[in-house]
Amino acid sequence: MNRLARRCGAVAAGLLLDRLAGEPPGEAHPVAWFGRLMERLEERFWADSRWRGIAYTVVGVAVGVLAGRLMRSVTTAVAFSTAGRELRRVAAGVGEAAGVGDLARARSELPALVGRDPSNLDASGVAAASIESVAENSVDAVIAPAFWAVVAGAPGALAYRAINTMDAMVGHRNERYGRFGWAAARLDDLANYVPARIFAALVAAVVPERAREVLATVRRDAPAHPSPNAGIAEAAVAGALGRELGGPLRYGPILENRPLLGIGPRPAPADVRRAVDIADRVERVLLAVLGLAWLLGAARRASTAGRLTP
Numbered sequence: 338m339n340r341l342a343r344r345c346g347a348v349a350a351g352l353l354l355d356r357l358a359g360e361p362p363g364e365a366h367p368v369a370w371f372g373r374l375m376e377r378l379e380e381r382f383w384a385d386s387r388w389r390g391i392a393y394t395v396v397g398v399a400v401g402v403l404a405g406r407l408m409r410s411v412t413t414a415v416a417f418s419t420a421g422r423e424l425r426r427v428a429a430g431v432g433e434a435a436g437v438g439d440l441a442r443a444r445s446e447l448p449a450l451v452g453r454d455p456s457n458l459d460a461s462g463v464a465a466a467s468i469e470s471v472a473e474n475s476v477d478a479v480i481a482p483a484f485w486a487v488v489a490g491a492p493g494a495l496a497y498r499a500i501n502t503m504d505a506m507v508g509h510r511n512e513r514y515g516r517f518g519w520a521a522a523r524l525d526d527l528a529n530y531v532p533a534r535i536f537a538a539l540v541a542a543v544v545p546e547r548a549r550e551v552l553a554t555v556r557r558d559a560p561a562h563p564s565p566n567a568g569i570a571e572a573a574v575a576g577a578l579g580r581e582l583g584g585p586l587r588y589g590p591i592l593e594n595r596p597l598l599g600i601g602p603r604p605a606p607a608d609v610r611r612a613v614d615i616a617d618r619v620e621r622v623l624l625a626v627l628g629l630a631w632l633l634g635a636a637r638r639a640s641t642a643g644r645l646t647p
Contacts, residue, residue, distance in 0.1 A: 342634020351415025401499030405492030414491035416480035432609025575599025
């Protein structure tokens with residue numbers, strides 16, 4: 338238990354470091370280095386085969402675990418693996434641009450958050466895309482790396498970041514990656530299963546006046562979403578805001594009819610700031626829980642030391 342408590346304190350310190358300093362510059366970010374390495378490995382491994390994709394994924398996870406073992410510092414690993422501050426900053430900027438009618442700027446900044454085609458989105462469409470990204474990526478960029486760091490230390494945090502990065506690179510349902518990216522996508526689903534549900538519970542906790550709606554929306558609407566985790570996160574935020582998310586979206590030439598999530602009007606640009614505030618409060622509560630676990634561990638260690646002192 339003492340080891341777990343110390344790890345909780347180190348994870349909290351890593352989250353605080355991200356909140357204070359943000360991410361390293363793009364070219365200097367270890368995740369960017371990993372991405373370049375995996376691009377080279379994809380050139381060697383790629384074939385229209387699940388087995389080749391499994392091999393690629395195993396190598397990527399091994400790189401993450403090895404990096405964590407070499408790094409050893411849980412705090413540093415969490416700081417490199419999380420991006421809550423940058424996520425909230427970019428989303429707030431997109432919402433502000435849409436709110437003042439600058440749709441050209443909002444659409445140009447939206448690809449930093451989502452992969453869908455923003456060219457035909459109106460202000461409400463931009464707001465919905467931003468809110469959905471805040472929900473899903475609060476799991477990917479905050480809750481999940483913290484969770485896996487608590488479970489398995491620095492190797493857990495960096496292995497998770499490796500899995501999530503590979504999913505973003507090859508976990509697509511298209512002709513090139515349908516088979517090759519299958520393992521990365523399924524492993525990402527598994528790695529985010531518990532964190533997504535932790536996020537939904539924390540959303541209910543930070544918006545207690547709408548906690549019943551949050552849980553009801555998750556139960557009713559999330560199962561229809563193609564992702565077992567993004568649907569949970571997006572439905573939770575839809576319930577917290579009292580807005581309707583989801584619906585048809587376009588990835589290049591591909592149109593996807595996503596299910597509707599939540600009951601209420603479609604979101605407006607001002608709702609992006611509300612979603613960002615909810616995500617920020619979720620992280621603050623997570624920090625408080627981790628800090629409390631560390632303090633209880635420290636108190637237990639002090640009590641034990643006192644009993645053992647002659």
